[in-house]
Amino acid sequence: MVIDVNPGFxxxxxxxxxxxxxxxxxxxxxxxxxIVEGNMVYILDFQKLLGRDDFVELFVAKMQDILxxxxxxxxxxxxxQKLNLKLSEVSLDSFPAQWRNNKPDNLQMKRFVRSxxxxxxxxxxxxxxxxxxxxxxxxxLVRRFEDLLKxxxxxxxxxxxxxxxxxxxxxxxxxxxxFRSPNQSPFRLLEISDSDFIxxxxxxxxxxxxxxxxxxxxxxxxxxxxxxxxQDESNKVRVLLQSRVDRLSQMKNWIxxxxxxxxxLGDKGKFIEAVKSATEKIIQLEIERIKKALNSNEFKxxxxxxxxxxxxxxxxxxxxxxxxxxxxGFFSKTFFTRFLNRNELEFLKSPHxxxxxxxxxxxxxxxxxxxPVPKPLGWVRVRFVS
Numbered sequence: 001m002v003i004d005v006n007p008g009f010x011x012x013x014x015x016x017x018x019x020x021x022x023x024x025x026x027x028x029x030x031x032x033x034x035i036v037e038g039n040m041v042y043i044l045d046f047q048k049l050l051g052r053d054d055f056v057e058l059f060v061a062k063m064q065d066i067l068x069x070x071x072x073x074x075x076x077x078x079x080x081q082k083l084n085l086k087l088s089e090v091s092l093d094s095f096p097a098q099w100r101n102n103k104p105d106n107l108q109m110k111r112f113v114r115s116x117x118x119x120x121x122x123x124x125x126x127x128x129x130x131x132x133x134x135x136x137x138x139x140x141l142v143r144r145f146e147d148l149l150k151x152x153x154x155x156x157x158x159x160x161x162x163x164x165x166x167x168x169x170x171x172x173x174x175x176x177x178x179f180r181s182p183n184q185s186p187f188r189l190l191e192i193s194d195s196d197f198i199x200x201x202x203x204x205x206x207x208x209x210x211x212x213x214x215x216x217x218x219x220x221x222x223x224x225x226x227x228x229x230x231q232d233e234s235n236k237v238r239v240l241l242q243s244r245v246d247r248l249s250q251m252k253n254w255i256x257x258x259x260x261x262x263x264x265l266g267d268k269g270k271f272i273e274a275v276k277s278a279t280e281k282i283i284q285l286e287i288e289r290i291k292k293a294l295n296s297n298e299f300k301x302x303x304x305x306x307x308x309x310x311x312x313x314x315x316x317x318x319x320x321x322x323x324x325x326x327x328x329g330f331f332s333k334t335f336f337t338r339f340l341n342r343n344e345l346e347f348l349k350s351p352h353x354x355x356x357x358x359x360x361x362x363x364x365x366x367x368x369x370x371x372p373v374p375k376p377l378g379w380v381r382v383r384f385v386s
Contacts, residue, residue, distance in 0.1 A: 006266030008189065008243035012386045013319070015121065015195065016236040018309065019375035020206060020226040020365040022112065023125050023325045029109035029223075032066055035073050035087065042091040043109070043205065044076075047117070049090055054083055093205045098221060112203055112225040119203050119227070121195040121237055121324075129324045131187050132334070133278035134271075138260050142337055149340075153347045186261045189244050195237035202228050202235050207366045208327065208377065213293040214360050224327070226365065229375070238385075243271065268384065275382075276313055276320045281337045283310045283321075286329070286376070289339070290362070301374055302364065309379060319383035327363040328378035 035042045049055045058079045059066065065075035080087065088094075098107060112119050135141050206226050212218035229235075245266040264274045287306050290299045313321040363377045 006245065008245035008266055009268040009271075010240070010242040011268065011384045013239050013241050014236045014383045014385050015126070015239060015324075016381050017227050017229040018312075018321065018379040018381050019229050019305070019377060021229075021325045021378055021380060022110075022208075022224045022226050022327050023121060024110050024224075025113040027111040027114075029111065031069065032072060034109075035076050036097055037073075037077075037087055039097055040094050041097045042087045042094045045090055045092045052083075055079065058082060093225075095205050095207065095223065098207070107221055107223045109205065109223040110225065112227060115194075119198040119200060121198070121227075121239070123192040123194045123239065125325060126195075126239060126241075127187070127190060127192045129322055130190070130192070130275060133275045133322065134261060134264060136278040136281055136337055137274040138264070139337075140260070146336060146338070149344055149347075153343050156347060157343065186265065189247060189262075189265055191242040191244060193240040195239045198227055198237055199234055202230050202232070204228055206368060208363055209366055210327075210361050210363050211298075212361055213289060213299075226377075243268075272318075272320055272384070275322065276316065279313050279321045279323070280310065282323060283313070285337070285339070286362075289360075299362075302362070302376060305373070305375055312381075316381075316383075318385075319381065322380050322382050323378050324380045325378040328376075329362060 029043055033044050033046055035044065049059075062075045062079060065071050068075075080090070113122060114120070135145070203225060205223050206228070208222050208224050208226075210220040210222070243265045245262060248262070260274075264270045283306050287303060287310075290303055290306075293299060309321055364374050365377060367374050
């Protein structure tokens, strides 16, 4: 079969955050790695501390006390006092403590992805976000995803009514059914490099709250290490994006009906317009679900943020706005352009370990000195620079 499409394109792109971005690693901050002093929580730089033999010797000697939460901080402070070390000298970061019942709350703390101690954006994260956007922009592909989900859910409900035992491995990979294996997917033609390093002065721990749109009193706080949206000319990273449609002839047994993907991947202008279209759809979904919230007044500033974001996305000629990273919400991470019904949501929820707010939650970076306005996580500005 001969397919007449453009050979693709290669371009450097610049990415800068429009709201705080979180791309997580498996690394978490354990409780013994923090100290509360006054109203502040300090995250200790253990890599630096473990490079000192005198600290390691005292740390091992006091290990029993350090593992006891009731005396941990006192034991660590005694070590620093003996070594004449200030907390500010041995800390990665600090932030105001969150208090509950007159005690500092033990919040979950997660770190931004790093390589050799330096922050960056993995190419796989960017490609995943763009892949989702390109599928969402193609209505024929979206219909195939939605029709398949509908069929699977209906079959599952029939089995349940007939008393049939459901398979434990009912977690069907919908994308794999449509695109078959990764080796057969047209997204093999899209190559995106890891970014260069993010300046560490733009990465900080910040308080995030996961809000329930149907019950504004339900809030789950956590501390995430975020790439902040500081308006600074140096707060950008570069990535090489290559669309290699010219390799199509080398692919064997690839899918026979890729929708408009090949046409989109072959032309930079169509590629940009496709992602812009997908961003418009997800922003509209976000606006609609916030307006349906039990108390939408609670989210007025978030709605204002989305309206401005939508206008910027429309006006961009050399790029687009993109949703990137973790904690960006269920509808941002899937291909659906409509709200799913209860049975569909329950089916998607069941095989995954997700909290009770699925999918009516929104993760918000709370106001701070650096950013006085609350913002939803994970929006970036992408510009083609070559």
